[in-house]
Amino acid sequence: MSIEHLILRVVIKIMFAPILLFALYVQFHGDYGPGGGFQAGVIFAVAFILHALIMGLDETKRVLPVGVLKVLMVVGFLFYAGTGVATMLLGGNLLGYDAIDPASTHHAGQHYGILLVEFGVGMAVASTMLVIFYHFAGREPEIRDEDW
């Protein structure tokens, strides 16, 4: 175990969980205040990007392999689209959230619908950000002659 960059390592270990927590706050408070799936997804990914910057890309890839991220990208998107399809199956139009809770007098369905959709957005954005980061960070530093 090397002790290079000891301070940075300790700081990121302390920061990691609060960043994730803040991401979840932005995610689920997005209906009432500034925020939402896109911002939350980026913040969520930032925690792992910091981890990769300090601990090295290989360590982060052991925590979150690219294969898992690909699945998360798809599942996140399907959460979004699936909500739309579900409202269609429940008798509304695509993304007509009122169909989720038609009996509600204060459009509770709208609230559940956007919550589900934003959750999907957050998941897809976080995993896409990380996949992009992995690809850039994992690139060969020099472009070889035969690659031109």
Place this chain on the structure above:
Amino acid sequence: MTIASQLPVIPIILPLVTAPLAVLMPAEKWGGRLPHVFTTLVAWTVFAACAAILHSVATVGPISYHLGDWAPPIGIEYRIDLANALVLTLVSGVGALVFPFAHESIRSEIDPRQVNLFYAALLICMAGLLGVTITGDAFNVFVFLEISSLSTYALVAMGANKDRRALTAAFNYLVMGTIGATFFVIGLGLLYQATGTLNMADIKIQLAGDNNRMVEAGFAFIVIGMGLKAAMFPMHLWMPNAYAYAPSVVSAFLAATATKVAVYVIIRFIYTVIGADFAFAPAAFAWLIAPLAIAGMFFASVVAIFQDDVKRMLAYSSVGQIGYMLFGVSFGTEQGLSASLVHLFNHGLMKGALFMAAACVMLRIGSHSCNAYAGLAKRMPLTAAAFIIAGLSLIGVPLTVGFISKWQLLSAAFDSGRAWAGFLIVASSFLAVIYIGRVIELMVLKEAPKDAPPIKEAPLSMLIPMGILVAANIYFGLNTELTVDLAERAAHALMGAGR
């Protein structure tokens, strides 16, 4: 839920939901069969839905679908009348043929690890093009345009496995396409500033024929931005390379659909959004669209004659054919518009078939340069026959769809008192005789090189879709009921909305 009430959204949501599933499928197991079969079934379902929409629009009338149950103009509306139902059917129909066609060709041309990504991207591209066509919301056009464009850049770049130049071609296309999309959004922003709404029909109502500099500028930005996407001369420079170095299947799909959708958007904005009675429109027709269309018809066709790569030649020919469509629009008459719509549909059929033939040659001979076509009539008789029939259709020989297009354009030209325009159309058709004739001569009269290895005809999975498309070239040339009648009614409705 009833299927009928949700029909308009199925062509969009189905490919969007299923494309990510294709990403998760194994790329190399069973030779990439799984994503191929899956996406093919999706494409067929989408085509069936589009055909049902066309039938419903033709018999009952325009369809309006409110997304999220929000009524327009606040919410996004899918509004389908005859004009876009026709384009929807073309795009999904070409898709339904290209997907089964793709398997063999793609396996030989792209990195086998990317097969699942390829089918997902092609599906998303189709969803984007259908979305651009189906929507009645101006900003939604931009969103779907970006969906289709971004997947197109990736699809073109996949050609890098065969030829590294695909990467620069894709990058060029990305830069140009982004500029086009930016111009389009700037135009939308100006129109939004002027009217406070983004619903196409509502913009028209709010404008109420008003004319000021801002609306004029917005209109100009939209036409130029979309012109870039449609490869309107002289903004076509991204296209020859993108089509030449993209995987053959991608070229076939894009050539038959992407530019047509952009032309459709130009027509839609001129007639439904701005209105042909808008004081600026005749000036735009006379001083911008018509001259550029004529220049494209001649310049691009002449350039096509001197290409020694068949796919590049076909791409330049597409620039010329886009010229015909815009020329028809620029007459400003109902007949001209109808002729444009007919040619839009027909040209999709011809170019799709021609590029499919090029894909078959690429698979068996491994090249799309003209030399590879020497003696092809003996080596691959069915592919050569398909190329010849589709080529004759491109020239405009009777009994093919090309003849119907040219005939409609000519009669529109003469009826609007533009005999010179008719002359120009015929004259530029002779250029098509030269560039297509050159390849046909190579195929039929030249002998293959002595040391050429013996090759088989293309596999059935490619011959059948290509055969269907070639048959469509002849069928719609003999039976004009579907295309011409529908286009005339669509043009009437578009012009009617402009009064």
